[in-house]
Amino acid sequence: MNKKRSGIFISVVVILLGIGYLIFGKFGENLVYFFTPSEVVVLSPDYHKKKIRVAGMVVAESVKMTPNTLQMRFSLTDGKETILVDYEGIPPDLFKEGQGAVVEGFWDADRTFHSKMIMAKHSEDYMPIEMKEAGVVLPKKDLLKTLQVQ
Amino acid sequence: MSPIESLVTVMHKLIKILRRFEEKIGFCAALFIFAGLYMGLIASPPDYYQGEVVRIMYVHVPFAKCALLAYTTLFLGSLFYLWKKDPVVDNLCHAAAGVGVFFTLVALVTGSIWAKPTWNTWWTWDPRLVSFAILLLILIGYVMLRALIDDPRKEATYAAVLAIIGFIDLPIVYFSVEWWRTLHQPMSISVRGISISPEIRTPLILMSIGMSLLFIYMLAIRTQMLYLRHLLEAKQGGLLSEPERRLRDDLS
Numbered sequence: 001m002n003k004k005r006s007g008i009f010i011s012v013v014v015i016l017l018g019i020g021y022l023i024f025g026k027f028g029e030n031l032v033y034f035f036t037p038s039e040v041v042v043l044s045p046d047y048h049k050k051k052i053r054v055a056g057m058v059v060a061e062s063v064k065m066t067p068n069t070l071q072m073r074f075s076l077t078d079g080k081e082t083i084l085v086d087y088e089g090i091p092p093d094l095f096k097e098g099q100g101a102v103v104e105g106f107w108d109a110d111r112t113f114h115s116k117m118i119m120a121k122h123s124e125d126y127m128p129i130e131m132k133e134a135g136v137v138l139p140k141k142d143l144l145k146t147l148q149v150q
Numbered sequence: 151m152s153p154i155e156s157l158v159t160v161m162h163k164l165i166k167i168l169r170r171f172e173e174k175i176g177f178c179a180a181l182f183i184f185a186g187l188y189m190g191l192i193a194s195p196p197d198y199y200q201g202e203v204v205r206i207m208y209v210h211v212p213f214a215k216c217a218l219l220a221y222t223t224l225f226l227g228s229l230f231y232l233w234k235k236d237p238v239v240d241n242l243c244h245a246a247a248g249v250g251v252f253f254t255l256v257a258l259v260t261g262s263i264w265a266k267p268t269w270n271t272w273w274t275w276d277p278r279l280v281s282f283a284i285l286l287l288i289l290i291g292y293v294m295l296r297a298l299i300d301d302p303r304k305e306a307t308y309a310a311v312l313a314i315i316g317f318i319d320l321p322i323v324y325f326s327v328e329w330w331r332t333l334h335q336p337m338s339i340s341v342r343g344i345s346i347s348p349e350i351r352t353p354l355i356l357m358s359i360g361m362s363l364l365f366i367y368m369l370a371i372r373t374q375m376l377y378l379r380h381l382l383e384a385k386q387g388g389l390l391s392e393p394e395r396r397l398r399d400d401l402s
Binding site: 008118121 | 196198199204268270271274276277284288291295330331332333335337338343344345346349350
């Protein structure tokens with residue numbers, strides 16, 4: 001009985017530490033889950049060595065692949081500012097021009113964002129392809145608006 | 151009336167109601183889930199943007215909603231327990247927490263499976279994901295706290311207090327996608343309107359109803375199970391407090 005109780009006690013402590021870590025460590029830091037391009041362009045140089053996330057819309061016709069490499073470049077915008085992203089890797093299937101994307105990487109002194117990780121941000125509207133082609137627009141939060149500073 | 155007798159009369163009424171309807175509830179749950187799965191996996195069209203992957207939503211969203219439903223039940227039950235000290239409500243809370251662990255865990259796993267093909271990651275430190283993981287830890291902590299305390303009355307009271315404190319995480323989970331910047335998409339059904347077309351909405355609603363019924367069914371079964379265990383312990387003297395039990399053991 002005593003062995004069982006101390007085992008459970010340790011588990012409870014571990015869980016409490018886990019909750020504490022999530023709340024005070026990662027969670028607090030991630031209340032700003034990503035920056036917007038407008039915020040990135042005025043970031044202090046202290047951030048140059050830090051891994052950050054930036055979200056925006058992929059500017060239409062801005063994606064340029066370098067042939068025979070995994071290099072590609074594209075522009076990310078929040079409607080006010082546009083930044084250039086230098087990406088190395090295979091982009092995800094849902095990464096498309098005119099859609100939302102979150103890139104993880106480093107904002108450098110060369111005023112380019114260097115990334116090896118792209119996450120696609122999709123909106124909360126769901127409909128069949130035919131409806132989309134017919135031009136139906138469902139009420140949703142504008143993806144650009146979700147990027148604005150509150 | 152002794153505490154055990156009054157316990158039995160209160161419980162008998164509730165257990166009778168649960169027992170009378172549980173099979174019907176379980177049958178309806180199966181009906182709705184099968185209809186929802188057929189509609190969701192076969193009859194409904196793929197999404198214009200996500201394609202076939204959107205079908206994971208028909209499982210993920212109902213599980214996540216039921217996880218919140220389980221915690222709401224636990225919260226309301228805990229308030230009621232602290233007010234009336236009714237042991238059957240305590241059993242109900244204990245059952246809601248156990249079932250809640252299951253629903254929360256499945257919602258996290260299915261969410262992760264959905265995230266890989268859409269977002270391109272299994273996990274990210276997004277406010278919605280983190281607050282939901284905290285919900286799972288609170289529920290596991292609740293179940294463990296109950297196992298840690300021997301005195302049944304103390305166990306019920308401490309657990310109720312923990313459940314009420316932990317409730318603060320629920321609005322955070324629910325509104326995280328509206329309050330903060332997240333990778334997780336905002337609510338589809340909100341003051342802005344409904345942003346899911348009818349073809350995709352129907353299986354989602356069927357699955358949500360079916361899953362809620364399944365939750366009630368599982369809750370009924372588990373509450374009865376815990377009640378019977380409680381009754382057995384009561385007969386064996388488990389309802390006595392620790393000093394009372396020691397006294398009884400010394401006397402016998």
